[in-house]
Amino acid sequence: MADRTSPPTERVVAILDFLARHPHDRFGLSELARRLALSKPTCLGILTTLTDSGYLVCDGVDKRYRLGPQLISLGHTAQESMRVDPSAREELRRLSAAFDTTAALSAVIDDRITLLELVGPSDVGVRVGQSYPFAPPVGLMFVLWDDHALRDWLAKEPTIPLRTDSHRLDHVITECRRSGYLVERLTPGGRRLYALMAGMSDTLPQELQALLGEMVSDIGERVYLPGAGGARQRTDISVVSAPVFDHHHRQAMVVSLRIGRAVTDVEIGRLARGVVDTAEVLTRRLSGAR
Structure with missing residues (x-):
C-alpha cells in the first residue's frame, strides 16, 4: 500500500x-x-x-x-537525540579556525547520510540537516572502519553501475585504517555532486546518475593514498575525514575538513592530524573507543 x-x-x-x-x-x-x-x-x-x-x-x-527561536530549541533536541554532543560545534569551530576552512560532522541516520553540524568561514552550498542517498559508491567514509557496516554497505544496490577492484579496495581499507583517516580527491563534478544530491530519494534522476558515473566507476576510486606521488607533488583534494566511535567500538560519525585545493602530502598530514584529533575528542565525549 x-x-x-x-x-x-x-x-x-x-x-x-x-x-x-x-x-x-x-x-x-x-x-x-x-x-x-x-x-x-x-x-x-x-x-x-x-x-x-x-x-x-x-x-x-x-x-x-x-x-x-523555538526552532533553536527543537534543533538542539534533535541533535541530542542523534548523540551530537553540544560541545561538538566548539570542537569543529577550533578545527575550522586552525585551517581556515569548513569543518563538518555527519552520520548515517535512517539509512541516509545526514549533515549534523557545520562550521566554516564561507557558504559551501549545503546546510545542517541535509541528507543524501547512502549506497555505493557514496558513503565509503561512513563504513570504512567498521567491518559489519562495510559488508552491509557493499551489499546494497549501487546508485550507478559499478565495477569493484577488490585488490584496490582492500588496499584502501588497510591504509586508511592504519593511518586513521581518509583523503578524497577533488574532481570538477565533485564540486557540485553533494549539493545536487541533497534531499534526493534513493533513486537518483538519470542526469545525476550520469554525473556520478563520470566521477566514479569503482568503489574507492576517489580515495587518495598519501605517498603515491613525490613529496612535493600537489594533488587536488576534496575532503579529509576521520571516524568517531561509540561505546560499542562501532563507527558512529565522521568528522570532515573541506580542502578544495591542491596540497602536498606534507600538508595532507598536517590537515589529517587536526581532523583525527577532533574525531578522537568527540569519540571520548561519546565514551567511545576505536
Whole structure:
C-alpha cells in the first residue's frame, strides 16, 4: 500500500523549508504565497499558527516573516537525540579556525547520510540537516572502519553501475585504517555532486546518475593514498575525514575538513592530524573507543 501523505502538513513543511533556505531574508504574506503557490488565506493561517508557537517571527512594522527561536530549541533536541554532543560545534569551530576552512560532522541516520553540524568561514552550498542517498559508491567514509557496516554497505544496490577492484579496495581499507583517516580527491563534478544530491530519494534522476558515473566507476576510486606521488607533488583534494566511535567500538560519525585545493602530502598530514584529533575528542565525549 502506498504511503499516506498529508497535504496540509506538506504546506507547513514547504514554508519552513523555504525560510530555512533564505535564513538572512524576510518575506511578506503575498510573496510567500506566490513563491510557494499557496492561496493567501491558507498561507496566512499557517504563518499565524507558526508565529504564535514561536517557530516564526513576524516583524510588527512591515509584517515580514523569518525563522523563530523555538526552532533553536527543537534543533538542539534533535541533535541530542542523534548523540551530537553540544560541545561538538566548539570542537569543529577550533578545527575550522586552525585551517581556515569548513569543518563538518555527519552520520548515517535512517539509512541516509545526514549533515549534523557545520562550521566554516564561507557558504559551501549545503546546510545542517541535509541528507543524501547512502549506497555505493557514496558513503565509503561512513563504513570504512567498521567491518559489519562495510559488508552491509557493499551489499546494497549501487546508485550507478559499478565495477569493484577488490585488490584496490582492500588496499584502501588497510591504509586508511592504519593511518586513521581518509583523503578524497577533488574532481570538477565533485564540486557540485553533494549539493545536487541533497534531499534526493534513493533513486537518483538519470542526469545525476550520469554525473556520478563520470566521477566514479569503482568503489574507492576517489580515495587518495598519501605517498603515491613525490613529496612535493600537489594533488587536488576534496575532503579529509576521520571516524568517531561509540561505546560499542562501532563507527558512529565522521568528522570532515573541506580542502578544495591542491596540497602536498606534507600538508595532507598536517590537515589529517587536526581532523583525527577532533574525531578522537568527540569519540571520548561519546565514551567511545576505536
